[in-house]
Amino acid sequence: MKTQMLAAIAGLGLLLASSTSHADQSIEQIYGVYCVQCHGLQRNGTGINVPALSVKPRDHTEAKGMGDTPDDELFKAIKEGGLAVNKSVLMPTWGRVLSEDQIKGLVKYLRQVCKCGK
């Protein structure tokens, strides 16, 4: 009975889509859906939206600028948006779309892209 109940609740959860499954997505895939629109396929701030942007998106391959930015600031910028770290409003808040683990994964991924660390 307990098992059936749990299965029913799990099924309802799926139907209502009220909870988002963040199961093991490739971080690169996540970058390719959300970040690439501004930061670009080459990860250097040359995304498809760039002509419309008054502020150039961060070049994630640039070791100096990225290296000077600590992990917690990158995490905050992704989760709460550019304004939360005194940067542009054009960097939106991704905290309702991505889980904390996914954002941590992105920070780690950015360190690979810039070949730098903080």
Next chain:
Amino acid sequence: MKGLFLAVAGLTAVFLSSAIAADKLDPSCGGCHALAKPTDTSLERLLTRKGPDLWFAGSKFNKEWLVSWLQDPKPIRPAGYPYFKNIKKGAKHDEIDQSKIAAHPKLKKADAEATAEALMALKAPADLVPAGAFKGDMKGSRMGGLAFIKFRGCVACHQGENGEGGLSGPRLTDAGARLQPDFIAAYTSDPQRFDPHIWMPTSNLKDLDVQRLTAFLVQLGQGGK
């Protein structure tokens, strides 16, 4: 336990009424668009989608616009759907790869009218697009325009007035002709309630911002009314 059965029964009723409306549509529509609320809410589904979900089309579109657009379907999303499958590296920045964008089928008038009728029957649940989500105050449209371009940065992804803006989101130059005001307000407040992984983020906007942005978008494409 009784509550659980009631919840299941309620959901089943919603799905059945949507299913009846969806049955009236050409089956080929379902090849690219979800005509019933998807049970798969994973990111994988987003990656394999060929067109936007239409299970709440009746709460989203203006019927008159649908009839006209289905007969002459000019692209709404400059980079197609999903944008990330149709871009390539360019000399200065990424560009749209037009060769990857398939044209939407063009319908004859009678078919367009029947399709629009069936799409309008695909209603969102009342709590997803509440009637009166946009309170109707158009005085905020000027401030909404400033929010769109400057303070909230919507223009980064959407083309607004005069077709100026980013390319990864749908063009909003004619938003007022295309979209219902209550939908604009509800979707802008929380896109993830409609589509858990959609690449438009929830911006934690205050209701005043939502009302102003909606007023701005409602007057776009309506001849300055």
